[in-house]
Every structure is written in C-alpha cells, then in structure tokens.
Amino acid sequence: MSVTLSTAHSVVEPSRLAKRSAGFIVILYALISMAPLFWIFATGWKTPPDSISYPPKIVFDPSLEGYCNLFTTRTRQTADYIQALGPPQGTCDEVTRRREMVIAGASNYAPRFVNSLIIAFGSTFLAVTLGVFSAYAFSRFKIPLADDLLFFILSTRMMPPIAVAIPIYLMYRELGLSDTALGMILLYTAVNVSLAVWLLKGFIDEIPKEYEEAAMIDGYTRLHAFFKVVLPQAATGIAATAIFCLIFAWNEFAFAVLLTSGEAQTAPPFIPTIIGEGGMDWPAVGAGTTLFLIPILVFTMLLRKHLLRGITFGAVRK
Amino acid sequence: MSSLDALATRAVKATPPALNKAVRGLSDKTIAWIFIAPTIILLLAINIFPLIWTIYLSFTNYAANRPNRPIMNVGLRWYRDILGSPEVWAAMQATAHFVFWTIFFQTLIGFGLAYLIDRKFKGHAFWTTIILIPMMLSPAVVGNFWKFLYQPQIGLFNYAVSFFTGIEPSSFEMLGSVTLAPWAIVIVDTWMWTPYVMLICLAGLRSIPAYIYEAAEVDRASNWRQFWSITLPMALPFIMLAVLFRGIENFKMFDMVVLLTGGGPGSTTELASITLKRQAFEAYRTGYSSAFAIILFVAVFGLANIYVRTLNRVKQR
Numbered sequence: 001m002s003v004t005l006s007t008a009h010s011v012v013e014p015s016r017l018a019k020r021s022a023g024f025i026v027i028l029y030a031l032i033s034m035a036p037l038f039w040i041f042a043t044g045w046k047t048p049p050d051s052i053s054y055p056p057k058i059v060f061d062p063s064l065e066g067y068c069n070l071f072t073t074r075t076r077q078t079a080d081y082i083q084a085l086g087p088p089q090g091t092c093d094e095v096t097r098r099r100e101m102v103i104a105g106a107s108n109y110a111p112r113f114v115n116s117l118i119i120a121f122g123s124t125f126l127a128v129t130l131g132v133f134s135a136y137a138f139s140r141f142k143i144p145l146a147d148d149l150l151f152f153i154l155s156t157r158m159m160p161p162i163a164v165a166i167p168i169y170l171m172y173r174e175l176g177l178s179d180t181a182l183g184m185i186l187l188y189t190a191v192n193v194s195l196a197v198w199l200l201k202g203f204i205d206e207i208p209k210e211y212e213e214a215a216m217i218d219g220y221t222r223l224h225a226f227f228k229v230v231l232p233q234a235a236t237g238i239a240a241t242a243i244f245c246l247i248f249a250w251n252e253f254a255f256a257v258l259l260t261s262g263e264a265q266t267a268p269p270f271i272p273t274i275i276g277e278g279g280m281d282w283p284a285v286g287a288g289t290t291l292f293l294i295p296i297l298v299f300t301m302l303l304r305k306h307l308l309r310g311i312t313f314g315a316v317r318k
Numbered sequence: 319m320s321s322l323d324a325l326a327t328r329a330v331k332a333t334p335p336a337l338n339k340a341v342r343g344l345s346d347k348t349i350a351w352i353f354i355a356p357t358i359i360l361l362l363a364i365n366i367f368p369l370i371w372t373i374y375l376s377f378t379n380y381a382a383n384r385p386n387r388p389i390m391n392v393g394l395r396w397y398r399d400i401l402g403s404p405e406v407w408a409a410m411q412a413t414a415h416f417v418f419w420t421i422f423f424q425t426l427i428g429f430g431l432a433y434l435i436d437r438k439f440k441g442h443a444f445w446t447t448i449i450l451i452p453m454m455l456s457p458a459v460v461g462n463f464w465k466f467l468y469q470p471q472i473g474l475f476n477y478a479v480s481f482f483t484g485i486e487p488s489s490f491e492m493l494g495s496v497t498l499a500p501w502a503i504v505i506v507d508t509w510m511w512t513p514y515v516m517l518i519c520l521a522g523l524r525s526i527p528a529y530i531y532e533a534a535e536v537d538r539a540s541n542w543r544q545f546w547s548i549t550l551p552m553a554l555p556f557i558m559l560a561v562l563f564r565g566i567e568n569f570k571m572f573d574m575v576v577l578l579t580g581g582g583p584g585s586t587t588e589l590a591s592i593t594l595k596r597q598a599f600e601a602y603r604t605g606y607s608s609a610f611a612i613i614l615f616v617a618v619f620g621l622a623n624i625y626v627r628t629l630n631r632v633k634q635r
Contacts, residue, residue, distance in 0.1 A: 012528050012531040012532055012535065014437045014438075018437055019437050019438065019439040019440075020439065022434035022435070022437035022439050023434075023437075023439030023440065023441070023442070023445075025434055026431060026434050026435055026439070026442070026445055026449075027445055029427075029431060029449065030445045030448045030449045033448075033449060033451075033452060033509065033513075034448060034451070035474070035478075036463070036464065036467055036474070036509070037451065037452070039467065039474050040463045040466070043466070051472075052472045053472065054471045054472050055477055055487070056472060056473070056474055056477050130356050130357045130360065131357070133352075133353040133354070133356070133357070134353055134354050134356075134357040136353060137349070137350045137353035137354045138354075141346060141347075141349075141350040143350060143354065149358075152361075153357075153361065155619060155622075156361060156365040158566060158570075158615065158618045158619055158622060159369075159570075159611070159614075159615050159618075160569075160570040160572065160590070160591045160594065160611070160614055160615075160618075161570065161572060161591075162572055162591050162594045162595045162598065162599075162611070163372070163591075163594060163610075163611030163612075163614060163615060164365070164368065165598075165599075166368075166372060166375075166382075166598050166604065166607060166608060166611060167367075167368035167369070167371045167372050167375070167608075168364070168368055169382070169599075170371075170382060170604075171367075171368060171371070186360070186364060187364060189360065190360050190361060190363075190364035190365060193357055193360060193361065194361075197357065217327075221344070222344065222346055222349050223344060223349060226349075247454060250456070251455065251456030251457065251458070251459075252456075253456065253457065253458030253572075253573035253577075254572050254573055254591075257458075258595075258599060268456050268458040268459055268573075269458070271458075271459055271462060272458070272459075272462040272577055280466070282466055285462065285463065285466070286463070289459050289462075289463055292456070292459060293455060293459075296454050296455065296456075297451065297454070299454075300447070300450060300451060300454045301447070304447055307450065307517065308517050308518070308520075308521050311453075311514060311517065311518075311563075312518060312559065312563065315559060316518055316521050316522075316556065316559065317521075
C-alpha cells in the first residue's frame with residue numbers, strides 16, 4: 001500500500017481552488033459595485049453633450065466643463081458680444097466661451113460645501129464632547145436607571161427624520177433658528193450624541209479602571225484623572241466616534257432640505273438642483289458629487305479598523 | 319518624602335466626608351451629574367419635548383401654514399382617518415415591500431460575500447474595503463445620481479442590461495414603469511447597504527472558533543453539514559442584528575427614494591416617510607401628520623422591541 005503525503009495544512013483551511021473561486025467572485029462583485037461610482041466620476045469630466053449621448057460613451061475626450069459649470073453661473077450671449085469682451089481670463093472662461101456663454105458669477109456650490117463643513121464639524125465636535133463626558137459617567141458611576149436612559153437615548157434614533165422635523169420646524173420658527181447654522185448644529189448634535197454615547201461607552205469600558213484609581217490614590221481628583229489619564233487612552237475611540245458622527249452629519253439630507261433654504265443649506269440638498277440648459281447638468285452634478293465624496297472616502301480609509309463597531313452602535317466588536 | 323505622603327493620605331482618609339469633599343475636589347456624584355446633564359438637557363429639548371408636542375398636535379387641527387388660527391381639539395379624528403385611509407395603507411404596503419425585499423437581498427448577498435471573504439483569499443482585506451465604499455455615501459446624492467444611471471437611453475444601467483441580455487435599452491424604463499420602479503429602489507438600496515450586512519456577517523463568521531470546525535472534521539461531517547449545523551446557527555445572532563438595523567433604517571427611508579423617484583410614478587414608490595413629508599410640509603396638515611408620525615414611531619418601537627427580545631433569546635441559545 002502506498003502512503004500519499006498530503007500538502008500539510010489545517011483541516012479547516014479552504015483549498016486553493018476554493019480560495020481562488022471565492023476571490024474571483026468577490027473581486028467581480030467589488031468591480032461591479034464600483035462601476036456606478038466610476039461612471040459618476042467619469043461624467044464629471046465629460047462635456048454636457050457627451051454625458052447624455054446614446055449609447056453612453058465609455059471613451060470620451062475629457063473636459064473641464066463639468067467642474068467649471070459647477071462653480072459658476074453663466075448666461076448665453078451672442079458671438080459678437082463675446083468677441084467684444086476681450087481675451088478670456090482663465091481656463092473656465094475659455095471653456096465657457098466655447099459654448100457661447102459668459103460667466104456671470106459664482107455658483108452656490110462653494111458656499112454650500114462650506115456650510116456642510118461648518119455644520120458637520122461643529123455638530124461632531126459638540127456631539128463627541130457631550131458624548132465622552134456622558135459615556136465616562138455611564139461607564140464608571142452607578143447612574144440610576146442607567147439601562148433605561150441608554151435605551152431612551154438609542155430609541156431617539158428610531159423616529160423617521162420627517163417625523164422629528166415637524167415639531168422642530170415649528171420650534172425653530174418660534175425661536176428664530178430656522179435656516180441657521182446654529183440650529184442645524186444643535187439638531188445634528190442631538191441626533192449624533194446617541195451614537196457618540198453608545199460608542200464611547202464601549203471604548204471607555206475597555207480602559208481599565210485601575211489607571212484612574214491609581215492616579216486618584218496618588219492624589220489626583222476624579223476630574224483631573226479623567227482629563228489626564230482616561231482621555232488620552234480614549235483618543236482612538238474618540239477619533240473613530242468623531243468620524244462616524246461626521247459622516248452622518250455630512251450625508252444628511254432630510255433635515256437640511258426641510259429646515260434650511262438659503263443661508264444654512266448644505267451640499268446634499270443643493271447638488272440635485274444643479275440645472276443646465278436642457279435639464280440636469282450631469283457633468284456638473286458628477287463633479288459636485290465627486291468633490292463631495294472625497295472627504296468621506298478619506299475618512300472611510302482612516303476608519304477601517306473601527307468600521308464594524310461604528311455601524312452597529314458598538315454592539316459588535318472585532 | 320514617602321512617609322510624608324503616607325501621612326497625608328492617612329490624614330485625608332481620616333477627615334470626615336463633608337470636609338473630604340473640599341479637600342479632594344468635587345464628589346463623584348456631582349461629577350456624574352455634571353457629565354450627564356448637558357446630554358440629557360439637549361435630548362430633552364430636541365427629542366423629548368418635540369415628541370410630546372407632536373403627541374399634543376396630533377389631537378388638534380393645527381396647520382403650520384396658518385399659525386394664527388384658533389386651535390381646536392379634534393380628539394382621535396386623525397388617528398381614525400389614518401388607520402382607515404387607503405392612501406396610507408398603500409404607502410405602508412410600498413414600505414413593507416421595500417423593507418422586505420431589501421432585507422432579503424442584502425442578507426442573501428451580504429452573507430454570501432462574507433462567507434467568501436472568510437475563505438481568506440489573497441488581498442481580501444483590500445477588496446473588502448473597496449466593497450464598503452457605497453455605504454458611506456450620502457443616500458440623497460446616491461438617489462440623485464442613480465436617477466442618471468437609470469435613464470432609459472443615456473443611462474449606464476439600461477445599457478449594461480442590454481449588453482448582457484440583448485434587450486433593447488429603450489424598451490424598458492426602471493423609474494417610469496409602475497412595475498419596475500419598486501424594484502429600482504430595491505436595487506439601489508441593495509447596492510448601497512449590502513456591504514453593511516456583509517461586515518456584520520463577517521464579524522459573526524470570524525467569531526466562530528476554528529476548533530469547532532476541526533472537531534467536526536474529526537467526526538467526518540461534510541462541508542454542507544458543517545455549514546448548516548455550525549456556521550449558520552453561530553452566525554445567526556449577527557445576521558439578526560444586521561436585519562434589525564437595516565429594517566429600522568429602511569422603514570424610515572426618505573432621502574434616497576425621494577430623489578430617485580419622488581414617490582412615483584404616481585405613488586407606487588411613495589414610502590411612509592414620503593407620504594408624511596407631503597402631508598406635513600406640502601399640505602401643511604400638521605395635526606394629521608403628527609398623528610401619522612406617532613403611529614409610525616409606535617410601530618417601529620414596538621416591532622424593534624419584539625425583535626430585540628427574540629434576538630436576546632437567540633443569543634442565549
């Protein structure tokens with residue numbers, strides 16, 4: 001009888017063929033799933049006629065028209081008028097004039113993007129600050145009705161945003177907070193603080209109490225120990241929580257569209273209103289979408305390790 | 319030096335509690351309340367007070383666009399109207415269709431992907447990160463650009479379908495057709511959120527220790543048997559958690575669908591939140607929509623509670 005030596009591996013390790021086939025299917029899915037994003041990215045570099053060509057153009061001549069249109073408002077003028085204006089100032093001017101149009105001013109995209117930055121970062125800062133204090137208290141102290149309080153904090157997220165918006169709309173109208181950055185920051189903070197408390201409590205639970213107890217025995221007050229001992233150790237958790245809160249506030253639409261109109265409007269309600277000459281200006285929308293996605297893509301990469309915890313409210317940890 | 323420290327510590331410990339506070343700073347109890355108070359105050363102001371106000375409004379005839387009209391109590395009129403309204407039931411049906419099918423496909427594909435990624439092929443971490451990208455995007459922006467992709471003539475979706483199946487691209491319209499539009503929104507949501515389910519299922523799969531599989535191999539259990547007796551049952555709590563979160567989110571769904579179809583064609587994709595928005599912010603029937611909001615909240619809260627109880631039972635098995 002012959003004895004065959006099998007390739008030594010753990011009995012639970014999948015075979016090479018299984019691994020290859022699994023990899024093939026997953027990579028295929030990843031590529032298909034990326035296709036819409038590539039398409040919208042590519043559309044940002046097409047000219048308007050190219051973007052609505054039939055059949056859709058996969059190979060095309062790139063142009064800056066999408067990005068230029070995104071940041072400017074233009075008017076159509078006669079060729080003579082354009083001639084009389086003198087030489088174009090800058091690439092966007094050139095590009096626009098080739099379409100027999102003239103730049104009339106800046107569009108609202110940049111201000112909306114800035115509003116998004118202010119409101120998202122502002123509410124994130126507030127939510128994380130409130131969250132880390134509350135999470136520490138829930139973690140270290142015996143709060144009466146702690147479980148109920150925590151569940152109440154979580155259940156505030158179960159209401160449909162529109163439902164929450166009805167009384168908030170009335171309330172803000174009374175208080176003069178309608179269409180203000182402060183109003184939006186307060187609202188987003190209130191929504192985010194529940195996520196922040198749940199996540200940060202999980203992170204702080206993992207910091208051994210012994211450190212701050214040792215510090216307090218050495219004469220630190222509780223407050224002092226919190227700032228000097230616990231916070232530095234919670235830094236990664238705080239960063240991860242901050243990014244999740246940021247992503248929510250950055251992507252939010254329902255409250256933004258219902259409670260703001262001009263002053264405090266963020267990018268998500270604005271992007272679908274970018275109209276060109278014959279309907280939506282798809283290259284400009286593509287450009288605006290791409291620019292809007294970049295911070296999120298950066299944050300996703302930074303957040304890889306904590307992603308699972310963040311999306312399940314800290315319920316699932318690796 | 320250390321004997322002085324020891325002396326100081328003993329002195330501190332010997333001082334009576336009241337004096338102790340002054341010596342050692344704020345007491346723990348005070349700190350606990352100071353730390354929690356701002357959060358609770360904010361939540362009371364922006365979540366609880368408005369909720370109570372909504373409950374109050376649901377019993378009145380208040381209309382937000384006529385704030386100076388005298389407010390009348392209408393009792394349970396709105397609740398009766400809503401529970402008997404065919405329009406509301408159509409919206410709940412559209413929502414149920416959406417929630418069911420999105421959960422179905424996302425769980426199927428998400429778990430499948432997680433299972434394949436758990437085979438740990440080369441580069442799986444990189445490709446996992448790539449797959450995660452759609453779920454980090456703004457649902458509103460996604461709804462907006464999928465409208466572009468779904469255009470019959472110029473859109474990538476119809477073109478891709480025709481490329482693989484030979485159907486004429488302009489022969490069907492995802493967003494304009496009464497039969498296809500509900501599936502159009504299911505497809506986009508599945509595209510966005512399958513990675514979410516995948517991530518949770520992956521955590522579940524990774525939590526199964528290898529020795530269980532090794533023991534099963536020793537007992538000569540087939541791969542199929544291992545999957546049904548080990549993999550699925552142990553991953554089940556995680557799958558259920560994913561289903562819970564997706565269920566709650568999709569019940570509340572608004573931005574993606576409103577930008578993709580606006581609730582149309584007609585009202586075939588008008589989900590509960592979209593009806594609510596129309597009644598509250600276009601028809602300004604504040605009392606009516608407050609009642610609807612309360613009903614929706616109670617529904618989600620109730621269903622979530624039942625579900626979590628079941629989930630806890632599954633976890634204990």
